Amino acid sequence: MVVKRIVLLFAVAQVVLPASVAFAAGDAGVAELAAEVGSKGWIVYAARSSENGTWDLFLMRPDGSQRRNITNTPDHEEGGPRFSPDGRRLLYRRFAKGTVIHHDLWGFQGELMIAAGDGSAPVQVGADKEYPWASWSPDGTQIACLTMKGIQIVDLDTKEMVRQLPRKGIYQQLFWSPDGRWFCGVANARIMWTVVRMNAETGELNIVQEFQSCTPDWFPDSKHIIYPSRPAGQKGYGFTQLWMSDGEGGGAKMIYGEDGYHIYGGALSPDAKYVLFTRCAQDGGGSEGAGAPICVMRMADAPAIAGPSPDLRKVHPDAKEAPVLQLVDGWEPCWTYADVGAK
Amino acid sequence: MRHRMARMCCAFVVVPMLCASCAKKTDPGVDAQVTSLGSVEVTAELLEIPGEVRNDPLYDYAHVMKYKVLTVHRGQVDKDVIYVGQYNPAKPRDAAADARVGQIGGNLKQFRVGDVHRLAMEVPIDDYYMGGIINKYFGQTEDPVYWALWTNRVVR
Numbered sequence: 001m002v003v004k005r006i007v008l009l010f011a012v013a014q015v016v017l018p019a020s021v022a023f024a025a026g027d028a029g030v031a032e033l034a035a036e037v038g039s040k041g042w043i044v045y046a047a048r049s050s051e052n053g054t055w056d057l058f059l060m061r062p063d064g065s066q067r068r069n070i071t072n073t074p075d076h077e078e079g080g081p082r083f084s085p086d087g088r089r090l091l092y093r094r095f096a097k098g099t100v101i102h103h104d105l106w107g108f109q110g111e112l113m114i115a116a117g118d119g120s121a122p123v124q125v126g127a128d129k130e131y132p133w134a135s136w137s138p139d140g141t142q143i144a145c146l147t148m149k150g151i152q153i154v155d156l157d158t159k160e161m162v163r164q165l166p167r168k169g170i171y172q173q174l175f176w177s178p179d180g181r182w183f184c185g186v187a188n189a190r191i192m193w194t195v196v197r198m199n200a201e202t203g204e205l206n207i208v209q210e211f212q213s214c215t216p217d218w219f220p221d222s223k224h225i226i227y228p229s230r231p232a233g234q235k236g237y238g239f240t241q242l243w244m245s246d247g248e249g250g251g252a253k254m255i256y257g258e259d260g261y262h263i264y265g266g267a268l269s270p271d272a273k274y275v276l277f278t279r280c281a282q283d284g285g286g287s288e289g290a291g292a293p294i295c296v297m298r299m300a301d302a303p304a305i306a307g308p309s310p311d312l313r314k315v316h317p318d319a320k321e322a323p324v325l326q327l328v329d330g331w332e333p334c335w336t337y338a339d340v341g342a343k
Numbered sequence: 344m345r346h347r348m349a350r351m352c353c354a355f356v357v358v359p360m361l362c363a364s365c366a367k368k369t370d371p372g373v374d375a376q377v378t379s380l381g382s383v384e385v386t387a388e389l390l391e392i393p394g395e396v397r398n399d400p401l402y403d404y405a406h407v408m409k410y411k412v413l414t415v416h417r418g419q420v421d422k423d424v425i426y427v428g429q430y431n432p433a434k435p436r437d438a439a440a441d442a443r444v445g446q447i448g449g450n451l452k453q454f455r456v457g458d459v460h461r462l463a464m465e466v467p468i469d470d471y472y473m474g475g476i477i478n479k480y481f482g483q484t485e486d487p488v489y490w491a492l493w494t495n496r497v498v499r
Contacts, residue, residue, distance in 0.1 A: 104402070104474075105443055148473055171473040190482070192404060192475035284401055 029323035038063035041337035045330035046079040064327040070119025084140040087338025103284040107133035117340030138180040146174040179222035226266040255302040259309040291331035372461030372495035380463040383418030393479035398433035404475035449494035463493040
């Protein structure tokens with residue numbers, strides 16, 4: 001009888017509890033954070049499907065609830081989803097089944113797909129490897145692509161290239177700012193793995209952060225950039241932390257770090273009050289495997305350090321113990337406040 | 344008498360054998376790829392590999408090395424000293440090609456300063472390669488960086 005009750009309780013918990021785990025700053029603080037973000041829009045991300053084993057796209061509430069597979073394609077892998085600025089559409093890349101999604105090359109791999117924000121009505125745009133590193137324009141009518149020849153602005157209706165700028169050493173992870181004035185990306189500037197900002201009109205380039213920094217993305221204000229960075233001076237290989245700077249490279253500060261984990265997938269909520277990231281024991285973010293736990297934290301709690309991290313705490317003595325909501329395993333999450341997931 | 348025989352043996356048997364042996368070891372590094380890939384083909388001496396050649400399985404990059412041009416076989420090279428980006432140089436050239444760079448290769452197993460290579464190349468590197476570049480010459484020269492497509496060992 002007791003066993004039956006335990007089994008029943010476990011079954012109920014599986015159904016009722018969101019797919020989230022508390023892991024930092026106490027369960028009460030994390031539960032409070034979960035309650036705070038639970039109704040604030042939707043997160044889209046890629047993850048290995050338990051149904052078909054391939055990478056699919058999923059939607060969930062920011063507390064991990066109402067999770068559902070929105071592509072469910074056993075014959076393809078999908079990744080790199082990005083909501084359009086109004087949240088009504090998604091762009092992502094679709095790969096042949098069995099493709100190893102390379103953490104640095106994925107924007108060059110596969111086909112560009114555009115769908116409704118809930119993943120419905122997917123349309124293939126171009127052929128394999130076309131429109132690499134596609135990124136939305138502010139009004140969603142154009143995309144910026146990073147090609148060997150340069151940064152190409154493409155009209156989505158006509159598929160015509162309307163403008164091209166020299167790429168000036170940018171080689172991956174191009175993103176257009178929400179106000180349309182800038183691009184950010186990873187470049188060979190003075191050294192490789194440098195996060196840079198480019199003026200979208202003039203092509204003028206400035207360094208944001210040098211040395212072992214990558215995967216930049218924009219804050220909603222288009223004035224700040226979030227990026228993972230593996231600073232020098234750590235013991236051995238070191239660990240990748242989540243950082244931010246202003247667009248000119250000033251005011252660099254750590255958002256979250258944890259010795260033993262590499263922090264990638266940094267993205268902001270639309271009001272910049274919360275930050276998404278993934279924490280992965282292996283460097284690279286986990287796209288070659290099954291991703292890594294997606295986490296949510298308040299930006300007001302930055303800089304934060306989790307775990308013992310004694311060396312990191314010496315470098316950042318002002319860092320806090322922040323509530324961090326750990327959700328399911330995934331890769332490259334993106335957040336919208338549009339009501340794309342409501343059924 | 345015995346000494347005379349030995350000298351004759353040396354003159355007519357050993358010396359020609361040694362010369363033949365030497366001749367066999369000479370190799371201009373020619374093959375079908377190095378003579379056809381890219382727009383530039385040179386024989387050049389590797390003068391310098393600045394910095395550490397990294398062997399990182401997680402990240403790929405090109406490492407810019409300094410060469411002294413000995414012979415230009417194809418294309419136009421205006422300088423005696425050129426800068427060449429070699430992709431993942433910790434790997435033998437026949438194991439360096441991957442999804443990022445496509446067809447690169449050659450028979451060179453290891454980069455060593457002082458060795459002579461026959462190279463098929465394109466220029467500038469940014470028109471043919473998108474990825475991390477270790478360029479310790481940044482800011483020291485305005486010369487273009489070549490992109491090595493095929494690298495064979497030359498034995499002179």
